[in-house]
Amino acid sequence: MSRIRSMNTKPEMVVRKLLHSLGYRYRLHRKDLPGKPDITFGPRRKIIEVRGCYWHAHLRYDPTCWEARSEAKSNKAYWGPKMDRNVERDQRNLERQEEAGWVVLVIWECELRDMNAVRDRIERFLGM
Numbered sequence: 001m002s003r004i005r006s007m008n009t010k011p012e013m014v015v016r017k018l019l020h021s022l023g024y025r026y027r028l029h030r031k032d033l034p035g036k037p038d039i040t041f042g043p044r045r046k047i048i049e050v051r052g053c054y055w056h057a058h059l060r061y062d063p064t065c066w067e068a069r070s071e072a073k074s075n076k077a078y079w080g081p082k083m084d085r086n087v088e089r090d091q092r093n094l095e096r097q098e099e100a101g102w103v104v105l106v107i108w109e110c111e112l113r114d115m116n117a118v119r120d121r122i123e124r125f126l127g128m
Contacts, residue, residue, distance in 0.1 A: 009050070011109045011112055015122075018115065018119060019048075024041070024126065026039045026041055035090075035092075041126065044127075045102050046104075049105070051107070051109065053065050053108055062110075107121070
């Protein structure tokens with residue numbers, strides 16, 4: 001567990017590199033916002049959350065997600081409820097962020113296979 005990162009993950013770094021190449025400037029992991037969102041655009045009041053398919057149980061949202069297909073091989077009594085808590089926490093943070101007036105875009109790890117589609121979603125989201 002100690003080697004599992006919550007910040008600066010590979011999918012997050014891919015999205016950050018794309019944003020930078022598009023000329024966007026952003027802030028990372030703002031502690032004053034619920035859930036310390038991955039990427040924020042203050043003046044626009046927009047957030048981009050980059051979620052790993054396995055750790056955030058993407059399979060529950062998209063049954064075709066190939067990244068989230070594997071299950072815990074040991075200690076299932078712990079990992080099942082842990083994933084449930086992750087999903088609940090994500091939903092709670094999303095609701096709090098929206099209540100605070102922020103608009104949130106979630107990008108899943110499996111979506112990064114089509115960077116053109118991700119770039120288009122980001123540009124539409126940020127209004128470029």
